[in-house]
Amino acid sequence: MISVKLPTLNTNDASYVLVEWLAEHGARIEKGQPLVVVETSKAQEEIDSAADGILHTLVAGGADCRPGQTVAHVFDSADERHAYLSAPAAGPPEPATDAGPTLTKAARALVEQHGLTDDVLRGLGRTVIRAADVEALLPGAAQAGAATGRHLSAQQRAVGSVVTESMRTIPAAAxxxxxxxxxxxxxxxxxxxxxxxVVSLLGLLVKAVADQLPAHPDLFARLLDDGTVQPAPRAHVAVAVDAGKGLYTPVVHNPAALNVAQIADLITGFRDKAVRGTFRTDELTGANILISAHTAEGVVFATPIVFPGQTCALSLGGIDEQLVLDQRGRPEVRRFTYLGVVYDHRVVNGRDAMAFLGDLKRALEAPAALAAGAEGDEDAPEQAGERPA
Incomplete structure (x- = not known):
């Protein structure tokens, strides 16, 4: 018998929701077969079977669960499963069939608070109902929110947990x-x-940041509990994305090996997934540096947090057109932004952070090298290089 235990999918979550089983209770399954869908505060993740055998589920779809919890067993044979079921105190009974939808703990609390009936819940047409689904049913929810308050979503609670941990443990400078x-x-x-x-200034910055790893390794490093600074073999750049349904930080893995068109396609896909909330866990993990773009009109600059486990975060402000004098003293309009760096002062000193920021400034102000490998870059305009006198 092999126990199916939930792995740690998000270090900021103490619990998950087991959304649904992808194989039936008592069915024969194969190693590598998708077994169950688990929802963290950030994403939904499929977990595959680690062995061939017969599936015996212990937790019903829609139930809360925790990292490390055993949610099923996989038996080698029907005889082994029969022996398990026949033994005294064999464990939780087989899940019962329920004609109604399954509610998460937060959803059930809202249902009881507002007295919603089973018929109303069935009208949602969902097998698993979450707090957000119940909130949408409440009359005048949008108008009443300001007066009666609202429950923070699991995703926003996770964001708050990360911010709190960052503020508590990282002495940051900017x-x-x-x-x-x-x-x-x-x-x-x-x-x-x-x-x-859809190549943008953000995509060019991702490429420029990744290219700085050899010259500025401490900005990508990880500070371990014993005081050791662990270098990163590759740059993996997270990009903060908020499409109005919560903050996500998906990761462009190893952008140094990609061209800017490929990076642009990934960022475009991130925005689509942020709207739908369909990120995979592997798309949200593995970053060793963060870029947070604050490009709304009128925003000059912003100060991001340094994520626990990282030593640096960057901010990209909006574009500000300014009238300046060229080399001959003639007025011209140029486009500026403020690029910010926030860094863990235990690992990085101001001199090193300033050098990193200066190299990024030079890369963006003379960006022709960033276009290498992109289709058609051999025809890049001259203005991407030196500005004529």
Missing amino acids: AYAKVDVGRAQDLARHLRQRTGS
Whole structure:
């Protein structure tokens, strides 16, 4: 007999929701077969079977569960399963069939608070009902929210937990640089036309950040509990995405090996998944540096948090057009942004952070090298390189 235990899918969560079983109770399954869908505060994740055998589930779909909990057994044979069931105190009984939907703990509390009936819940047409589903049923929920308060979503509670841990444990310092991004924006527009990908200033920055790993390894390192600074073999850059349904930090893994068009396609996909809430766990883990874009009109700069386990976070402000004098003293309009770096002062000193910020500024102000490998980059406009005098 092999026990199916839930792995740790999100270090910030103490509990998950077992959304549904993908194999029937008592069915014969194969190693590698998708077995169960588990929802964390960030994403839904499929867990595969680790062995061939007969599935015996212990936790029903829709139930709360925790990391490390045994949710099923896989038996080698029907005889082994029969012996298990026949033994005294064999464990939890087989899940009963329920004609109604399954409610999460938070959803059930709301149902009891507002006296919703089973018929109303069945009208949702869902097998698993969460707190957000119940909130949508409440009359005048949007108007009443300000007066009666609202429950924080599991995702927002997870965000709050990360922010609290960061503020509690990381002595952070910050600095900002004013960057002329006119050439970078021109290059992004050119690459959009040549590749069909939605290349943006953010995508160019992801590429520029990844390229800095060899020169600035401490900005990508991890500080261990024993005081050891563990270097990162590759840069994995998280990008903060909020499509109005919660904050996500999906990861562009090893962007140094990608061109900017490929990075742009990944970022576009991230935005779509943020709207639908369909991220996989592997898309949200593994980052060793973060970029948070605050490009709404009128936003000059912002200060992100350094995620626990990382030593650096970057912010990208909105574009500000300013009138300046060129090298001949003639007025011209240029496009600027403020690029911020927040860093763990235990690992990184101000001099190193300033050098990192300066290299990023130079990469964006003379961005031709960032286009390497993208389709059509051999036709990149001259303005992506040096500005004529």
